[in-house]
Amino acid sequence: MTNQSSPQIPSCTWSRPIGLGWDKPYTVRYASNIDDGPWHGMPLGGFGAGCIGRSSRGDFNLWHIDGGEHVFKNIPGCQFSVFERTGAGTQAYALCTQPPEDGSLAAWQWYPTIKNEEGITGTYHALYPRSWFVYEQVYKTQLTCEQFSPIWANNYQETSYPVAIFVWKAHNPTNASIALSIMLTWENMVGWFTNALKSPEVKMRDDGSPVYEYQPPLGESKDNFNQLVENSEHIGCVLGRVGVDQPIQEGEGQWCIATRKHPKLEIFYHSRWQPRGTGEDVWQSFAQDGSLPNYLDHTSAVEGEQIAAALAVRFTLQPGETLEIPFVLTWDFPVTEFAAGINYYRRYTDFFGNDGKNAWAIALIALKQYQAWQAQIQAWQKPILERADLPDWFKMALFNELYDLSAGGTLWSAATERDPIGQFAVLECLDYRWYESLDVRLYGSFALLMLFPELEKAVMRAFARAIPVSDQTTRVIGYYYTVGAESPFAIRKVAGATPHDLGAPNEHVWEKTNYTSYQDCNLWKDLGCDFVLQVYRDFLFTGADDITFLAECWNAIVETLDYLKTFDIDNDGIPENSGAPDQTFDDWRLQGVSAYCGGLWLAALEAAIAICDVLITNRRDTDNAENFLGDLGDLAVQKSIYETWLQQSRPIYEAKLWNGQYYRLDSESGSDVVMADQLCGQFYARLLGLPDIVKRDRALSALKTVYNACFLKFHHGQFGAANGLRPDGSPENPQATHPLEVWTGINFGLAAFMVQMGMKDEAMKLTETVVRQIYENGLQFRTPEAITAVGTFRASTYLRAMAIWAIYLMIG
Structure with a gap:
């Protein structure tokens, strides 16, 4: 109770006059989505x-x-x-x-x-x-x-x-x-x-x-x-x-x-x-x-x-x-x-x-x-707040986007012998009320990894445990309902498939996975790759010494990559997209080899090979290795398989997708759309210190094309980068949903890739545009997945937006 000076409020807060409303706050795109208003x-x-x-x-x-x-x-x-x-x-x-x-x-x-x-x-x-x-x-x-x-x-x-x-x-x-x-x-x-x-x-x-x-x-x-x-x-x-x-x-x-x-x-x-x-x-x-x-x-x-x-x-x-x-x-x-x-x-x-x-x-x-x-x-905050090279708006958003770790329907269970700090999970969002969607957390989990790494690894252990599990319950797929077609029935979870999510709060989170039924996630071509990449990333960025964590996830890695390879119909080394939306952009049809999923596949194979090397070295150097690490199978044989797949698929990716300026959306649709997130796999390969999956000059060319077509030419750069536009900035289909939305987390992931590739000025311009969309239009502390050029949003309180921490990681 001693006399004290006024508290020092940092200069980089989000601030607003008490009681001041919004003239035109953004509203939901779909009437069924949650819209609490801007307060x-x-x-x-x-x-x-x-x-x-x-x-x-x-x-x-x-x-x-x-x-x-x-x-x-x-x-x-x-x-x-x-x-x-x-x-x-x-x-x-x-x-x-x-x-x-x-x-x-x-x-x-x-x-x-x-x-x-x-x-x-x-x-x-x-x-x-x-x-x-x-x-x-x-x-x-x-x-x-x-x-x-x-x-x-x-x-x-x-x-x-x-x-x-x-x-x-x-x-x-x-x-x-x-x-x-x-x-x-x-x-x-x-x-x-x-x-x-x-x-x-x-x-x-x-x-x-x-x-x-x-x-x-x-x-x-x-x-x-x-x-x-x-x-x-x-x-x-x-x-x-x-x-x-x-x-x-x-x-x-x-x-x-x-x-x-x-x-x-x-x-x-x-x-x-x-x-x-x-x-x-x-x-x-x-x-x-x-x-x-x-x-x-x-x-x-x-x-x-x-x-x-x-x-x-x-x-x-x-x-x-x-x-x-x-x-x-x-x-x-x-x-x-x-x-x-x-x-x-x-x-x-x-x-x-x-x-x-x-x-x-x-x-x-x-x-x-x-x-x-x-x-x-x-x-904790002081070293970041004192950095003169980071603008105030970035520091503000960096910390405030962490709100989702409290407000995102977060679960953190009591400790058990199996899980000594408990199990952890955050919802994909309030509208899509299931936990830790793996495709979304590919970008959205950077905050958890950098700040609470033991919780991050707990989430990945839950996915590893779920991959071998089967659930034969059949369900109608919601996507077909939205396009006015009759839905095929699909089973809930195929053994070996990486689940999309860890379940919903009305069932049994961590044990009953794949709650979403919008698409048949057993057919998705990115989830298995996302799992492998996040496991290796979490190993590297938590000291590269938790061999037990790698060993716990290894058999699931083998099983899910084997499962994913079954979608390589023509046996050219790369699983093909089916023409149904079968990846994180789940309203967007990709056909044949795609830049997005194909790149993730190449990066995942490289990561699996690197994990093999780590486990081989540690098994050789550890007495009584099987008791310590478990039964990991023949690691040398597995490594050879992945090397063969990688050698086969790398030239196919280039031959089918590179058009001299950027990587095509896919190999069979004939689309000339520039996909904003086309080289997510390349970003992850470089992040993890793995060999490039594409040449540096081609990656830069693709990134500059994305920046111009999807950001600068999309309503004059006022909103952020749309997911996919033609090279002149026009839409391939003006009625499309996902290609014409600005996804906050994808934009932050793209910006992180730009920083990684030496395009920091462009990255910060893009990031600032998206941050201002959120914090000037009544979307604060309910950051949505998607915003549109007509002042609407979709899917509030979204996990992927914590990808802003990937930008901070890349800035270093």
Whole structure:
């Protein structure tokens, strides 16, 4: 509580005036896609613990408390409010510019968006995992609230905690004393975040994606109660529910709001007030003098009633004085349930237990350690923030795109003997609600690899375990529905095929894979290659010494490459695309040998050969190698097979696809489209220190053609690079979907390739264009897969956009 200077907010935050709306925010391309509108702020909460979001108008409105599920709703009783008394009188506001739409809390005063002609009433700043509200002009006190959760690189403990810290700095710049009171109110939402439909029916929506109904029992608070808790240094309110049995179920547990005691502070409370009423029960005394009635009532809520708790901290600031006041919000909902009865404990329970009664214990740790956590975050970010060669907009997006590691429906399970730091997964996006889509994470996983490499390897182990598995369930394929054709039936998972994803939150993530049924992913020509390349990449970029990791994945590599080779119909060494969309651009038909899939195949063979060399060397150098590494088969024979395939396929790739300027889309369609991501395989080969799969001068020629045709000639470079245009920038088919979309993650991957090839200026121009599309059009903290030239987007909160970390890796 010592006097401190105002907090230093980095210059590179994303910022917006408090309460300022958007004139024309981007809207969804398809009506069935999620469009919450632009009021998204930085999420709070550790990985896999569930997270909440607070927007730049001050409301808490994002509730990802149930793993993998999405609730976007302003809960009015969850607020900060500030009372101030000066010589001019008193004023009190709830610090949100949006009054409740249902008419509740009518007695409250809401923070003004525009105070007077002097301008804005404050600014919201965000640089994940920290954000700030700076309040201006309304109060005489200089007020700042910094919000954060304890997330920093290579931290596998605190990063999992279900906690949000709010550090208030209050400074008196006047010549007279000021009385101030800060109040945190919170609704008891125990039991609200689980699916009331225990066996939700899976349906196909208009874009061909499988969806299921999610019905959380929002507002059902019967048996909820609030309890005041305190010790000599801290005070809080625990929000729980009576009658909870053990073992605890999803949605059951506790919330807690808490703060520190101090001689300079008066602390008031109200343990049970009505958030659906006028709000007078807390507002009358708070608005009068900053106090609360110190009302204690542990009575449980009855049917149809909601209850909330309140804490207020009142103090007097002398002229020039500054105080720091911490509040913490914690929650303890230890169980994530997938299909009915399939339960996982969350990672944080490894440190706090799994009985759902630890919200107060988590709050005490947070109040004791929050300043150390702040220092850890600052120490992690400082080397990047201080780099003069990186523009502020890049630093801003680099950190803020990490929001998806909290908000992406993230799962992080408790440790087991098999998985000593647990299992981890992030959704492809909120619309395509399945985990760790392998084609998407080919670019999108760079952030996880660089910052939390053990979690990255945990994901790849899950894919390795899934490759040999078969699931003979037959399904209709959604793509055919969207094009008005009758769908063939396809089995869910062929043994040996690399799965597209690790499953969805309504089934059994990690165990029941290939949830998506938009395409038959058993036919995809990129997934097996993506697996091999990511395994070798993760090995190299985590010290090139985790031989056990390579060995764990080796048999799956052999099996999936053998499976993929069966699609080499003409036996020329390269698997052919079938004419159905059978790769990550799953609305885009490729026929014969394709630049995209063929290049990935060549790079994957090179990576498999390199893995063979590593394993051969280590098996030779390791006593009792079979017990240490397992049965890896005849590595020399396997290496010879891959060398033969590579030798055969390399000249075919050049002969069939190089046209003197760029690599053709494919060998059989006759298309002259310039595909933006045509040389992803070459990017990966160079990244992994493998031989080039194409000559450097041809790669440069292709990249320059992409830059001109897909970026500069696509609406004069205003949006980013479209996926595929003709050399003059015109569309091959004006009605096409994927070729005419700007995919945020593909653009960042393309930019990384450009940096790798010495085109840094072009790369940064492209990247800045895409970043501005996201952060100037209301797409912040819900970055979509795709944007269009008419101001629409598709697939929000998308995994692939974390590919911006690949650019940072390439810059070095």
